[in-house]
Amino acid sequence: MKVALFVPCYVDAFFPEVGIATLELLERLGCEVDYPLDQTCCGQPMANSGCHHDARATEALYAKNFAGYDHIVTPSGSCAHHVRDHMTAIEQTAEVQQVRRNTVELVEFLHDVLQVREFPWAEFPHKVGLHIGCATLRGLREAKTSEIDEPAFNKPARLLSAVKGLEFVTPQRPDECCGFGGTFSVFEEPVSAKMGYDKVGDHHRAGAQYIVSPDMSCVMHQQGCAQRMGLPIKFIHIAQVLNGARQ
Template sequence: MKVALFIPCFIDAFYPEVGIATLELLERFGIEVDYPQQQTCCGQPMANSGAHTDAAATERLFERNFAGYDYIVGPSASCIHHVREHLTALEQTDEVKKVRASAYELVEFLHDVIGARDFPWAEFPHRVGLHTSCSALRHLRQASASEIAGTPFSKPRALLEGVSGIEFVKPARPDECCGFGGTFSVTEEAVSVRMGQDKVRDHLNAGAEYIVSADMSCLMHQQGCAERMKADARFIHIAQVLNGARA
């Protein structure tokens, strides 16, 4: 199994500890991981802003970096969704199609590909509110949506249940958007902030000590809102919890 680690640009710049935890976690399962040194952005910010053709050079670099791997694993649902569904500024050669089909978000790779359920090295004795991002929920189908009838499920929760000491609390509106939405948080700042504040309050009212998510961009937004609210809320990426972080 040839696995490449894709670290989104904002994680590389602001949250390198999340990238390190992702790498260490994969290696705990005996996976040999490559990290293409020339990787940069996947092109999502430009494409999300409507500048699809302007993303071509970035997408081409992504394709060159990650061609030839069986799996491309990254800790970000929105970035993986972009690669899988919207890497369309390029001619759709066999190589590009292969890269798109090989892209997996960390949770789905652990849950679906290698079948991870137990994390004996991990202990997290805290009350946790789980935030599943819109991209993870609506695009990658990592959890059931409340408006769709069916048996409830959550892949990130299934993984976290393998961590000793963890206690889950459920916010009143568990799959409501936190308001980040990438460039939405810039173009609709006031709406974005209010949604983020509501999300933080919902988790805290449920009794959460930590808000855990597989998407650091959502946590970044919520943490900023919490700090300005002077709310007693803490945030941590799921990779860090699964890799054994205590706090």
């Protein structure tokens, strides 16, 4: 299967190992992966701040880079959510609409498209707290939320359940926001920080050694909170765990 890989700008800048792990994992699973070299941002930061006109150029470049692919895979739920539901600053041609429909977050692609249920090379012998960011949880609907009365489901947890040695621990409020929220963490810094401290503390009390997430932006925020709190929790993206990282 031939797919295109979109590596979000903050992953490229701060966590390139996550992009590498995503590429390696897709190739392990038999995908032929293209990486358009002209890719930059999907336009989410500008659009989230209400600057839709400023997002036009990046959205147009995204659509140009990824036209013609059946699947555009990204290790970021918030970016996938923006492209699919909010990439509206540019003209909605048939090509643009196809690019939007074909953009999927990594967990969605593994769970729903490839329907992978085994990762025989993966082993992660640690107690893990799972964090699913708000856009991934409520925008992409990758797991049940506490406010909706429906049967339980959790796609990231189902994938991680196939990893040898991994033990889940559950915080008291598993689907509560961590406070990152993109530019929210800049404009509402005290509120954002307090939410992050609460989230990390909840995981720590549950016994988490690692927090695993499909959302590296949330991980970045929580990692900073944990460091300021002096908590010995480590953080890792789900792509790295599924690709065989041990720590």
